[in-house]
Amino acid sequence: MRVDLGNALETTPGITTETLDRLDERVAAAHDRIAAGMADDEFGYAALTLPETADPDRIHAAVDGFDRPEAVLTVGIGGSALGAATLATALESDVDAYVLDNVDPDDARALLDDLPLADTVVNVVSKSGTTAETLANFLVAREAMADAGVDWTDRTLVTTGESGNLRELADRHGLPSLPVPDGVPGRFSALSTVGLAVAALQGHDVEAVLAGGRDGMASLSGSLYESPAYAYGAATYALAERGARTNAVMPYAESLETFAEWFAQLWAESLGKDGLGQTPARALGATDQHSQLQLYRAGPPDKLVTLVRPTERADVPIPETDLDGLAYLGGSSLGGLLDAEFEATEASLAAADVPNVRVEIDRVDERSLGELLYGMEAACVLYGELASVSTFTQPAVEWGKKAARGLLGGGDFPEADAVTEKRELRVD
Amino acid sequence: MRVDLGNALETTPGITTETLDRLDERVAAAHDRIAAGMADDEFGYAALTLPETADPDRIHAAVDGFDRPEAVLTVGIGGSALGAATLATALESDVDAYVLDNVDPDDARALLDDLPLADTVVNVVSKSGTTAETLANFLVAREAMADAGVDWTDRTLVTTGESGNLRELADRHGLPSLPVPDGVPGRFSALSTVGLAVAALQGHDVEAVLAGGRDGMASLSGSLYESPAYAYGAATYALAERGARTNAVMPYAESLETFAEWFAQLWAESLGKDGLGQTPARALGATDQHSQLQLYRAGPPDKLVTLVRPTERADVPIPETDLDGLAYLGGSSLGGLLDAEFEATEASLAAADVPNVRVEIDRVDERSLGELLYGMEAACVLYGELASVSTFTQPAVEWGKKAARGLLGGGDFPEADAVTEKRELRVD
Numbered sequence: 001m002r003v004d005l006g007n008a009l010e011t012t013p014g015i016t017t018e019t020l021d022r023l024d025e026r027v028a029a030a031h032d033r034i035a036a037g038m039a040d041d042e043f044g045y046a047a048l049t050l051p052e053t054a055d056p057d058r059i060h061a062a063v064d065g066f067d068r069p070e071a072v073l074t075v076g077i078g079g080s081a082l083g084a085a086t087l088a089t090a091l092e093s094d095v096d097a098y099v100l101d102n103v104d105p106d107d108a109r110a111l112l113d114d115l116p117l118a119d120t121v122v123n124v125v126s127k128s129g130t131t132a133e134t135l136a137n138f139l140v141a142r143e144a145m146a147d148a149g150v151d152w153t154d155r156t157l158v159t160t161g162e163s164g165n166l167r168e169l170a171d172r173h174g175l176p177s178l179p180v181p182d183g184v185p186g187r188f189s190a191l192s193t194v195g196l197a198v199a200a201l202q203g204h205d206v207e208a209v210l211a212g213g214r215d216g217m218a219s220l221s222g223s224l225y226e227s228p229a230y231a232y233g234a235a236t237y238a239l240a241e242r243g244a245r246t247n248a249v250m251p252y253a254e255s256l257e258t259f260a261e262w263f264a265q266l267w268a269e270s271l272g273k274d275g276l277g278q279t280p281a282r283a284l285g286a287t288d289q290h291s292q293l294q295l296y297r298a299g300p301p302d303k304l305v306t307l308v309r310p311t312e313r314a315d316v317p318i319p320e321t322d323l324d325g326l327a328y329l330g331g332s333s334l335g336g337l338l339d340a341e342f343e344a345t346e347a348s349l350a351a352a353d354v355p356n357v358r359v360e361i362d363r364v365d366e367r368s369l370g371e372l373l374y375g376m377e378a379a380c381v382l383y384g385e386l387a388s389v390s391t392f393t394q395p396a397v398e399w400g401k402k403a404a405r406g407l408l409g410g411g412d413f414p415e416a417d418a419v420t421e422k423r424e425l426r427v428d
Numbered sequence: 429m430r431v432d433l434g435n436a437l438e439t440t441p442g443i444t445t446e447t448l449d450r451l452d453e454r455v456a457a458a459h460d461r462i463a464a465g466m467a468d469d470e471f472g473y474a475a476l477t478l479p480e481t482a483d484p485d486r487i488h489a490a491v492d493g494f495d496r497p498e499a500v501l502t503v504g505i506g507g508s509a510l511g512a513a514t515l516a517t518a519l520e521s522d523v524d525a526y527v528l529d530n531v532d533p534d535d536a537r538a539l540l541d542d543l544p545l546a547d548t549v550v551n552v553v554s555k556s557g558t559t560a561e562t563l564a565n566f567l568v569a570r571e572a573m574a575d576a577g578v579d580w581t582d583r584t585l586v587t588t589g590e591s592g593n594l595r596e597l598a599d600r601h602g603l604p605s606l607p608v609p610d611g612v613p614g615r616f617s618a619l620s621t622v623g624l625a626v627a628a629l630q631g632h633d634v635e636a637v638l639a640g641g642r643d644g645m646a647s648l649s650g651s652l653y654e655s656p657a658y659a660y661g662a663a664t665y666a667l668a669e670r671g672a673r674t675n676a677v678m679p680y681a682e683s684l685e686t687f688a689e690w691f692a693q694l695w696a697e698s699l700g701k702d703g704l705g706q707t708p709a710r711a712l713g714a715t716d717q718h719s720q721l722q723l724y725r726a727g728p729p730d731k732l733v734t735l736v737r738p739t740e741r742a743d744v745p746i747p748e749t750d751l752d753g754l755a756y757l758g759g760s761s762l763g764g765l766l767d768a769e770f771e772a773t774e775a776s777l778a779a780a781d782v783p784n785v786r787v788e789i790d791r792v793d794e795r796s797l798g799e800l801l802y803g804m805e806a807a808c809v810l811y812g813e814l815a816s817v818s819t820f821t822q823p824a825v826e827w828g829k830k831a832a833r834g835l836l837g838g839g840d841f842p843e844a845d846a847v848t849e850k851r852e853l854r855v856d
Contacts, residue, residue: 001856002854002855002856003854003855003856004852004853004854004855005853005854005855006850006851006852006853006854007850007851009851009853017853077714077715077718078715078718078719079718082719092538101715102682102712102713102714102715102766103714103762103763103765103766103769104680104681104682104683104762104766105741105742105743105744105761105762105763105766106681106682106683106741106742106792107682107683108744108762109742109744110520129751130753130754132754132757132765133714133718133765133769135749135751135754135757136746136757136760136762136765137762139746139747139749139757139758140744140746140747140762142747143747164752165751165752165753165754168752169751186718187719224855225855226855227855228855228856231855245673245674245728245730246673246674246707252532253532253534254530254532254534254535255532255534255535261719264719264720265718265719265720268719268720268722268723268727269719269720269722269723271723271727272722272723272724272726272727273722273726273727274726275726275727275728275729276727276728277723277726277727277728279674279707279709279723279727279728279730279731281707281709282710284530285530286505286530286531286561287505287506287529287530289825289828290505290506290507290561290614290693290825291506291510291615291689291692291693291696291697292692292693292696292697293824293825293828294696294697294700294701294822294823294824294825295696295697295699295700295705295707296700297824297825297827298700298701298702298703298705298823298824299696299699299700299701299703299704299705299707300673300703300704300705300707301703302673302707303707313533313534314533314534314537315533316533316536316537316568318564318567318568319567319568319570319571321563321567323557323563323593323597324592324593324596325558325593326558326560326563326593328833328836328837328838328839329560329563329564329567329836329838330567332564332836333533334531334532334533334536334564334565334568335533336836337531337560337561337564337832337836338530338531338532338533340832340835340836341531341561341828341832343831343832343835343847343850344828344829344831344832344835344843344844344847345828346847346850347828347831347843347846347847347850348827348828348831348843350846350850350851351827351843351846352824352827364534394722395722395726396721396722396725396726396780397717397718397721397722397725399725399776399779399780400717400721400769400772400773400775400776401772403771403772403775403776404765404768404769404771404772405756407768407771407772408756408757408760408764408765408768409756410756410757411756415772415775415776415779416772418775418778418779419771419772419774419775422434422435422771422774422775422778423434423435423437423778424432424434425432425433425434425436425437425445426430426431426432426433426434427430427431427432427433427652427653427654427655427656427659428429428430428431428656
C-alpha cells in the first residue's frame with residue numbers, strides 16, 4: 001500500500017508539511033500505545049496482531065469437510081459480513097458468494113429461491129449468537145433448506161464466540177465451527193476466521209491475505225513518514241480537525257466497491273463518537289464523476305477525497321472507430337481511460353483546492369488486499385488514538401436494539417415506549 | 429408519497445414549526461417560479477412536466493421490435509443509467525437488467541463474457557453522443573457482439589439527442605432509437621425515454637410509472653403543508669442551512685438500494701455548487717444500523733437521516749425456535765422485524781436529537797416509484813430555488829473531462845498539464 005499526501009497540502013481545508021512534522025511526535029507516542037496494546041492482546045488492539053495469530057490451518061480444517069460447493073451464503077450483518085464480502089467481491093472465483101445481511105423479506109425469499117441449496121454452504125456468523133437479524137435469517141434459511149430436502153446439518157458452518165446459542169447449536173449437531181477470536185471487534189475481523197472462511201471456501205489463498213497483513217504490520221513504525229497506514233490515519237485526522245468532515249472513498253475499480261462499504265463501517269463505527277468523527281461517503285470511480293464530483297469540487301469545502309487504485313490490471317483495448325470526434329479513444333484501452341480519469345479527477349480536485357489522497361496497491365489480489373485492509377485498520381486505530389476516542393466500542397447502537405426488541409415483545413424496554421410517542425408532522 | 433417531519437422539529441440541528449411557517453411564504457414564491465418554468469418548458473423545469481409529456485407509445489414502438497430478450501444491457505453513465513437502474517432494481521422481471529456505467533476493464537470483460545449476447549438488447553444512452561466512457565464501452569460491447577457472431581445492428585437500441593454521433597449511427601444502420609427530451613438534464617430524466625425504455629423491455633408498466641409521476645405533479649402547490657415533495661425540499665433546505673451538511677438516505681428495502689444512488693446524484697449534482705449543498709450519504713436499513721448508525725447518533729451533529737419505506741410488502745414468517753432467548757422472534761416475520769427496526773432507529777435518532785424525516789410509499793410498484801422519483805425531483809428543484817443555486821447545471825465536472833481528454837491525446841487542453849505537475853508526498 002502506498003499513500004501520497006501531496007494533494008492534501010495547502011488545500012481548503014488542508015494541512016502543511018509543518019502540520020505533519022508537528023503531528024509526527026504524537027504519532028510516535030500513539031504508536032507506542034498501539035504496540036503495547038498489541039503486545040498485551042488488549043481488546044481491539046489484538047485485531048492488529050491477526051496476521052500473526054490467525055490460524056489458516058484451522059480455517060481449512062473447518063471448511064475442507066464440505067464438498068466444493070457451488071455457492072456460499074454468509075448469514076451475518078455488519079462486521080460479521082463485510083470483511084468476507086469485501087474479499088468475495090474483489091477476487092474472482094467459480095464458487096459464488098452471497099450475503100444475507102438484511103431482514104428484507106422480498107430479498108431473502110428471492111435469494112433463497114434462487115440458490116442451489118443442496119450445493120450451498122450456509123455460513124452463519126454472530127459473535128454473541130443472539131444478533132436478531134442474523135438469527136432470524138438463519139431460521140428462515142434453515143427452513144428453506146429443510147423444505148428443499150437438504151439436511152441443514154450437512155451444509156452449515158458456524159462462526160461464533162466461545163458460548164451462546166450458536167455455539168450450543170454447533171455442539172448439539174456436530175456442525176463444523178470456527179471461533180470468533182477474542183478481543184477483535186467485528187469491524188476489525190476481516191483477517192480472522194470471520195473474514196477468511198468464505199475466502200477459503202471460494203478457493204482463495206488465505207495465507208497470502210495474511211502475508212499481506214504482515215506486510216502492513218511490518219510497516220508500522222513511530223513515524224508517519226515511514227508507515228503508509230499511519231500517514232493516512234494522521235492526515236485524515238488532521239484534515240478532519242481542520243474541517244474535512246466527510247471522507248469520500250472512491251476506488252477506481254469495480255472489484256473494490258465492497259471495500260468502500262467495509263471502510264465506511266470501520267470509519268463510522270470506530271470514530272463516530274463524542275460528537276467527533278469523519279463521515280465516510282462511498283463512491284466509485286469513474287462512475288461517480290458523473291454523480292458526486294460536482295459536489296466534491298464546488299460544494300462546501302468540508303471534504304477529503306480518498307482515491308484508491310491498483311496500479312496493475314488486466315486491460316481491454318478500445319476498438320478503432322470512425323465515429324466523429326472519438327478517434328482519440330481508438331488505440332487506447334478501458335484501463336488507460338480509467339487511469340486518465342483517475343488522474344484527471346485528482347488534478348481537478350487539486351485545482352479546486354479540495355484535499356485528496358492517493359492510495360495505491362499493486363493489483364487486486366490476495367496479498368495486496370490483506371495489506372490494504374490491514375493498513376486501513378491501522379490507520380483507523382491511529383486516528384482514534386490521536387482523537388482520544390474509544391475506537392473499539394459502539395455504544396450508540398444499543399438503544400435502538402433494545403427498542404426493537406421491546407417492540408417485538410422480547411422484553412420490557414422503556415426505549416420501546418419512545419417509539420409509540422413519536423412526534424408527527426405529516427404531509428400527504 | 430407521504431412525508432413526516434415530526435422528528436426534525438427541535439433537534440440539533442433542527443427546525444421548528446415557526447421555521448416552516450416563515451419558510452412557507454418563500455415556498456409559495458418558489459412554486460410560482462417552478463410552475464412558470466414548467467409552463468414555458470424552460471431548461472430543467474421541463475423535467476417536471478415529463479409525466480404528461482413523455483410518450484409511452486413511442487417507447488413501446490421503439491422496443492417492441494425486439495423479441496423478448498433474456499437481458500438488457502444499458503451502456504450509459506450517471507443520469508443516463510441511474511433512473512433505469514433504479515426501476516430495474518426495484519421491480520422484479522424475468523428479463524435481467526445490467527448496466528455498464530464504468531470503464532473498468534475486468535468488470536466489462538466479465539460482464540460481456542457472461543451475457544447471452546444473442547438474446548440481449550444493448551441500450552446505449554448518451555445525449556451528446558460523445559460521452560467518453562459510454563462510447564468506449566459501446567465500442568467494446570459492439571466488438572463483443574461481433575465476436576459472438578451476433579449482428580449488433582439487430583440488438584442495439586440508441587437513446588440520444590437530435591444530432592451527434594449516436595444519432596448518425598442510428599440513421600446509418602436503421603437502428604431503433606429514442607430521443608432524449610429537450611430541456612431535461614440527465615439526472616432528471618428517469619421519467620423519460622432515458623429511464624423508461626429498459627422498464628418497457630423488462631415488461632414493466634411504464635404508463636403506471638408516469639401515472640405515479642402525475643400523482644406527484646398534482647400534489648405540487650403553493651404550500652409545503654400541502655405537498656409532500658415541497659415539505660421534504662423545504663425541510664432539507666432549512667436543515668442544511670442550520671448545519672445538517674449530510675443527508676443520509678436510508679431506505680428500508682433492498683429493492684430501493686439503487687434509488688439511494690439515484691437520489692445521491694440528484695442531490696449532489698443539482699445542489700452542490702457555489703460552496704453550498706448537502707452531501708448525500710447512501711445507506712440501507714437495517715444493514716447500516718450495524719455500520720453507520722453509531723456515527724449518525726453520536727458523531728458530529730451535522731446530519732439529517734431520511735428514512736424511506738414501503739408500508740406494504742410481501743412477508744416471510746420467522747420459524748419458531750428453541751434457541752435460547754430468541755423465542756420472541758418466532759411468530760414474528762422478517763417484515764415485522766424490519767419495521768420494528770425502522771421505528772426503533774427513528775426513535776433512537778430522535779432520542780439523541782438527530783433530525784430525521786420519514787418518507788413512505790404504499791408499496792414498491794410502478795405507480796409508487798413514479799411518485800417517489802417525481803417527488804424527490806420536485807423537492808430538489810424547490811431546494812435549489814430556496815438556495816438560489818443553478819439547479820440544472822454541473823459546471824464543475826467539465827474541468828476533469830478536458831484533462832482526461834488531453835491525457836488521452838484527444839486535443840490540446842491546458843488542464844492536462846496540471847496532471848503532470850502533481851505535487852507529491854509519498855509514503856511507501
